[in-house]
Amino acid sequence: MQGKTNVAEIELTALLECLYQHSGYDFRHYSRSSVQRCLAQHLQVEGLSYVSELIPLVLYRQDALQRLLQCLSVNVTQFYRDPFFFRALQERIFPVLKTFAFFKIWHAGCSSGEEVYSLAILLDEAGLLDRARLYATDFNHGVLAKAREAVFAEEDLDTRQQAYRESGGQGVLKQHFHCRYGVAKPAKHLREHITFAHHNLASDGVFGEMQLIICRNVMIYFDRQLKKRALTLFHQSLYPLGFFCLGDKESLDREMESAHFELVDKRARIYRKQSVNMENLAVEHAGMFTEPE
Numbered sequence: 001m002q003g004k005t006n007v008a009e010i011e012l013t014a015l016l017e018c019l020y021q022h023s024g025y026d027f028r029h030y031s032r033s034s035v036q037r038c039l040a041q042h043l044q045v046e047g048l049s050y051v052s053e054l055i056p057l058v059l060y061r062q063d064a065l066q067r068l069l070q071c072l073s074v075n076v077t078q079f080y081r082d083p084f085f086f087r088a089l090q091e092r093i094f095p096v097l098k099t100f101a102f103f104k105i106w107h108a109g110c111s112s113g114e115e116v117y118s119l120a121i122l123l124d125e126a127g128l129l130d131r132a133r134l135y136a137t138d139f140n141h142g143v144l145a146k147a148r149e150a151v152f153a154e155e156d157l158d159t160r161q162q163a164y165r166e167s168g169g170q171g172v173l174k175q176h177f178h179c180r181y182g183v184a185k186p187a188k189h190l191r192e193h194i195t196f197a198h199h200n201l202a203s204d205g206v207f208g209e210m211q212l213i214i215c216r217n218v219m220i221y222f223d224r225q226l227k228k229r230a231l232t233l234f235h236q237s238l239y240p241l242g243f244f245c246l247g248d249k250e251s252l253d254r255e256m257e258s259a260h261f262e263l264v265d266k267r268a269r270i271y272r273k274q275s276v277n278m279e280n281l282a283v284e285h286a287g288m289f290t291e292p293e
C-alpha cells in the first residue's frame with residue numbers, strides 16, 4: 001500500500017480545491033504550514049476530527065464557509081502596529097510625498113482598517129492628507145465591511161496611545177475620532193480620503209499608479225509562486241521611484257531586490273522601485289517573474 005502519510009495532504013488539497021471552485025477564494029498557494037495551523041484550530045472549534053469533514057460544510061453551509069474563510073484569512077491588525085515603521089514612513093517617505101501636488105497610496109491586505117486609519121492620521125498631522133487618496137483593499141468581504149463601517153472600541157485608542165506617540169503622532173489619538181458610549185469612529189475628513197475596495201492578490205490585476213504601496217503581514221502566508229505574482233503586481237502598480245513596504249518579518253529575496261527594488265530602510269522594510277529604463281524592465285520581467293498557471 002502506498003502513501004499512508006499523504007492522506008492528510010490529500011484531504012487538504014481536496015478542501016482547498018473545493019473552496020476555490022465553490023467560492024473563488026484561492027488558498028492553494030498559501031504556505032502549507034500556516035494553512036495547517038489554522039485548520040488544526042478550526043477543526044477544534046467546529047468539533048471535527050478530519051479536514052475532509054469540512055468539505056460538505058464548505059459546499060452546503062454558507063455560515064460554515066464564512067467561518068472557514070475568516071479563519072484562513074488571518075485578520076490580526078491594530079492601530080500603529082510597529083511604531084518604528086510609521087516613524088520611518090514620516091522620516092523617509094513623507095518628505096518625498098510633499099513634493100507631489102497629489103499622491104496615491106495603496107494598502108493591500110488592509111484587514112479591518114486600523115493600519116490605513118493610522119496612516120491617514122499621521123498624514124493629516126503633517127498637512128498632507130488633502131493631497132492624498134488612500135486605497136485600502138482586502139479579499140475578505142467581512143473585514144472590508146468592518147473597515148468601511150469604521151466602528152472601533154474607544155478603549156483600543158487608550159491602549160494604542162503610546163504606540164501612536166512612538167510612531168510620531170503629535171497629539172492625542174482620540175482627538176481624531178468621535179467617541180461616544182465606548183465606541184470610536186474616525187473623523188469624517190479622514191474617512192473621506194480613503195476608498196475601500198475588494199481586491200484579491202491571487203487573482204486580480206494592477207491597481208493604478210501608486211506613489212506608495214503598503215503590504216504588511218500579508219505575503220507572509222503566501223508560497224513562493226503567489227508571492228512572486230503579488231510582487232509583480234506591486235511593481236507594475238508603482239509610480240517610477242515609488243515606495244513599497246513590507247511587514248517586519250518579511251523581505252524581498254535578493255534577486256528581486258537587486259533587479260527591481262532598492263532597499264531604503266532595512267528595519268522598517270521600506271523599498272523603492274528602481275528607475276531602470278522601460279525596455280530593460282520588460283526584458284527582466286519576461287525572465288524574472290512567472291505568472292501562476
Ligand SMILES: C[S@@+](CC[C@H](N)C(=O)[O-])C[C@H]1O[C@@H](n2cnc3c(N)ncnc32)[C@H](O)[C@@H]1O
Nearest residue numbers: 073076077109111138139140200201202216217
Ligand atoms: C494579518 S492581516 C494584516 C493586516 C494589516 N496589513 C496589518 O499589518 O496590520 C492580513 C490581511 O491580508 C488579507 N489577505 C490575505 N490574502 C489575501 C489576498 N490574496 N488578497 C488580498 N488580501 C489578502 C487578509 O484577509 C487579512 O485581512
